[in-house]
Amino acid sequence: MAVAAGATAGAGARWAVVEAVPEPDGWPWAVFVVNIVGSFVLGIVLAHTHHRTDDPTRDPLRLLIGTGFCGALTTFATFAVEVAVFLRDGRVAIGFGYLAVSIIVGIVAFLGGRRVGGARDIERVAA
Secondary structure (H helix, E strand, C coil): CHHHHHHHHHHHHHHHHHHHCCCCCCCCHHHHHHHHHHHHHHHHHHHHHCCCCCCHHHCHHHHHHHHHHHHHHCCHHHHHHHHHHHHHCCCHHHHHHHHHHHHHHHHHHHHHHHHHCCCCCCCCCCC
16 A cells, blocks of 8 residues: 555656656656656665665555655656657767766765665665
8 A cells, every 4th residue: 555655646746747847958857857856765765764674675664655656756668768769869969868867867866865864885775
């Protein structure tokens, strides 16, 4: 139930961002924003829940926010389609730029979230 509740909120939040964020220059700002915000929030949640229980993958907060909310908020499939469309349309530099910037900023956001969440090292974690 926690995953479903979180997913409902995450999908709603993604829809709201997609509706609210314009893309006047062709850069997919809405998907970029939800993916970066989702990476940051996931970093916080994983850091915060890592030592709360014997099995952090069953922690209710992690299931609600990490798996449910962040899983529904972020969208790798749409990101992949956007990159493919840039490449198909001959906008190769923008396509690879979007790919690189999204991955780099996403990782930095995740690591920043882990720091905010209290993580002191980068241990292997699973959502």
